[in-house]
Amino acid sequence: MLKHSLGALALAVGTTFAHAANPLFKDIYTADPAALVDNGRVYLYVGRDDAAKDGKDYLMKEWRVYSTCDMKNWTSHGAPLSVQTFKWARADAWASDITKRNGKYYFYSTVDHATIPGKAIGVAVADSPTGPFKDALGRALITNDMTKETDIPWDDIDPAVFIDDDGQAWLYWGNRVLKYAKLKPNMIELDGPIHTQGIDNFTEAAYLHKHKGTYYLSYSREFPEETAYATGPSATGPWTFRGKIMDKNAIVKTIHHAIVDFNGKSYIFYHNDKLPGGGEWWRSAAVEELHYNADGTIRFVPQTAE
Ligand code: FUB
Numbered sequence: 001m002l003k004h005s006l007g008a009l010a011l012a013v014g015t016t017f018a019h020a021a022n023p024l025f026k027d028i029y030t031a032d033p034a035a036l037v038d039n040g041r042v043y044l045y046v047g048r049d050d051a052a053k054d055g056k057d058y059l060m061k062e063w064r065v066y067s068t069c070d071m072k073n074w075t076s077h078g079a080p081l082s083v084q085t086f087k088w089a090r091a092d093a094w095a096s097d098i099t100k101r102n103g104k105y106y107f108y109s110t111v112d113h114a115t116i117p118g119k120a121i122g123v124a125v126a127d128s129p130t131g132p133f134k135d136a137l138g139r140a141l142i143t144n145d146m147t148k149e150t151d152i153p154w155d156d157i158d159p160a161v162f163i164d165d166d167g168q169a170w171l172y173w174g175n176r177v178l179k180y181a182k183l184k185p186n187m188i189e190l191d192g193p194i195h196t197q198g199i200d201n202f203t204e205a206a207y208l209h210k211h212k213g214t215y216y217l218s219y220s221r222e223f224p225e226e227t228a229y230a231t232g233p234s235a236t237g238p239w240t241f242r243g244k245i246m247d248k249n250a251i252v253k254t255i256h257h258a259i260v261d262f263n264g265k266s267y268i269f270y271h272n273d274k275l276p277g278g279g280e281w282w283r284s285a286a287v288e289e290l291h292y293n294a295d296g297t298i299r300f301v302p303q304t305a306e
Helices: none
Strands: 016-018 029-038 041-049 062-068 073-076 089-091 096-101 104-113 119-126 160-163 169-173 178-183 195-197 202-211 214-221 226-232 240-246 258-262 265-272 284-290
Touching (some): 029 258, 029 265, 041 265, 104 160, 160 202, 240 265
Antiparallel strands (some): 062 073, 089 104, 178 195, 202 214, 258 265, 265 284
16 A cells, blocks of 8 residues: 555655656656657656544645656656745645747646635746746736635636747636636746636546647546536637547546647546545546547547556
């Protein structure tokens, strides 16, 4: 049983370890993968699931970073980001996304705000994909106004950043309702209003990518969650539902994913409960190859494990 005996085994920064099989990281529980392809490497940012053995909720204090040049040998870069990166945050290193612009790396993430109710989204910036990262704004980029009767404290979670071919950057996020807004060229401020869009059975973990001129909005659907997607002619849709990419997990109800192209192949990162002792608060990041059909639809992706 792996659960809670992992602290002493945590890999030292710079350690490279090889394994092709899932779960990707076997020394700690990891969740909500965010992926960045940069200079011939894939960087993976994961929240560390660190709940105690009898835990009844997430305990996530930091984001771990790993990288690989071949999808087999992974290097650990430690935890260059934590809740403390955002001085205005109280807890909860939840799901994130990262992009590069003008030589800088922008990391958007969910945390629990110390003084404003509910979850908020912050942005950190670094000159390297492995940090050091610093809070870019000194305040949250997005907070939960909790003004509508239907607002819940976790409406504003799971940021995903996408830079379109025309240079316009977009931020997507939300739980139950998809929210999106333009980002200014400085990447740390919204440019214009926040839009909302109802997507059938949308739960959370929106993700935007483009393939052969088509925009793909993938997301966690229903609860327990499966990964589904829609396609559209622009970064704002209109979205046509296309189907399921990945099935629900056996135990853990979330599945948060990211999709990238690397060395001529496409990959989907996600999390499940397959690391020994795994469960709702002890998830493990995994990866599968993702294939497109000739008509641009995405083939269903079965999960694999050792
Ligand atoms: O890890 C905490 C939350 O669980 C994430 O923000 C969601 O996407 C779900 O994976």
